[in-house]
Amino acid sequence: MSIINVLIADDHKIVRSGLSMLISEHPKINVIGTASDGMEAYNKCAELNPDIVLMDLNMPPGDNGLIATKRIKESFPNMKVLILTMHDEREYIFRVLHSGASGYLLKSAEVNDLINAIQTVSRGEAYLYPKATTFLIEDYMNRAAKDEENDMCLLSAREQEVLSYLAKGYSNKEISELLYVSVKTVEAHKANIMQKLKLQTRPELVKYAFKNGLLDFV
Template identity: 65%
Template sequence: MPTRVLIADDHAIVRSGLTLLINSQPDMEVVGAAMDGKEAVDLSLELQPDIVLMDLSMPPGENGLTATKKLKEAAPEINVLILTMHDDEEYLFRVLHAGASGYILKNAKDMELIRAIQTVSQGAAYLYPSATKMLIQEFLNRVQKGEQLEDYHILTQREQEVLSLIAQGYTNKEIAEKLVLSVKTIESHKANIMEKLHLKTRPELVRYALKKGLLDFV
């Protein structure tokens, strides 16, 4: 049985080119194409492809990161391979947190994309070489700083909620109203978060939340 692929990209010419490339492989076939994230999720649930080749940015429709989260929640057995122009650490961490099985750049060679699809179809993860280096460097940086690799999980559920809202720009008063708590309690949670994560400033907190995928993709 060939690997069934669904393509999601907002550019028709890109969808056509990818379709020709993938269909030229004897063990692959394109079963559908979508022009934004919402259509990608809807078609995936209908067609049940093995892999969704998902563009990260598809304006003005729903973006690929949001679609990946929704798709993995609804159909975790469908693998997602992100295809993007963004060679950036922050995008990489968001993509992995969303549940994607791979991340490849749009300027990759044709056969590299084919290898990525094959790798993901076999149940393994695929990252382009510089992305692997990013992950290794991040790991080393955190070890050097004495951080726990699973430090986010030492936060209580309430602290995780507060962290996410702080990072999204809400004030202590607004967070207190949202969670039906006192401002003093929110300040206490914030202090505990900073201490547990070894953070000192709000920008550090926002960067941490971004890497953990706690902020919506924009």
């Protein structure tokens, strides 16, 4: 692995010095500069072209880490930003990722974790500490659940009924007899269901019905 050039941005001089000493002990990581706020970090990126910027979030009175990260990614899209902060709130994590950062690590982490995060981000991969990963999974699951609920809202009560029978293996004729409607009406409901749910095959219908509890609907 080639040498990873790192720029450290933090408003506390003692933190910058400490991180520089710790990181530089690794034979494949080189600290090429430091910055005390976001604006200086951006200017140092233009001057030094680091592989990774180790960025704090709060750096008064200058630009904060979020603003700096966004500016850096807009001007130097191939440059990686790894956030190192004391904040572990859900809100910060999502805002950081939205700004274009490749990783998020807490200052309470072990040195080995920091080295691992730098190496991971340098390979083009994302790095998140465990709690942040949990936040992302929870957010994804909540969004997926809401999407499924929204899909269900697209179907009328009759369409949900028809979908349940289709998923259970009933033919169009059998469904028409159970619901006292014509076969053409059943076929129309089926076509509407497939279109609304963006499904193509009967197995997809069965899978969808199972996931949404429609096998017990009728």
